[in-house]
Amino acid sequence: MSAPSVTPIGLQLARTAKVVSRAFDDDLAAAGGSLPVWLVLVSLKTKHLANQRELADAVGIQEATLTHHLNAMADQGLLTRERDPSNRRIHQVALTDAGESAFLSLRDAAIAFDRRLRDGISEEETRLFTSLLDRLIRNVKPLETDES
Secondary structure, eight states: OOOSSSOHHHHHHHHHHHHHHHHHHHHHHHHTOOHHHHHHHHHHHHHHSSHHHHHHHHHHSOOHHHHHHEEEETTTTTTEEEEEETEEEEEEEOOOOHHHHHHHHHHHHHHHHHHHHHTTTOOHHHHHHHHHHHHHHHHOOOOOOOOO
């Protein structure tokens, strides 16, 4: 079997995603954080979340994994976790002053990274790229059936 004449787009996408993801992780680490910390902080700052389950959904991870990250972040003084007085099984999560500061630092790093990533790419190219990424998602998503 001969090698394909062009690199499959899925392989190119996977390689590119890995390089970009590592670079973003490095920039967040240089700013004192990590991708999970950034995702938690930005979710707490931008969404009204009633509990950890909603936070896990917003971040896109399992609750057990989120608990691990929240424990570490609480140990670092970035947030507090308190039981909901009306339902002791639910934890309410809130940023501390240190968490607010970390959010600002990581936000600046994320903005700078996005600027670097967009360097030399026009707004038109960005719109086209976004459209192509959306199409790739649609191409691999299972067809949703209408059961009405």
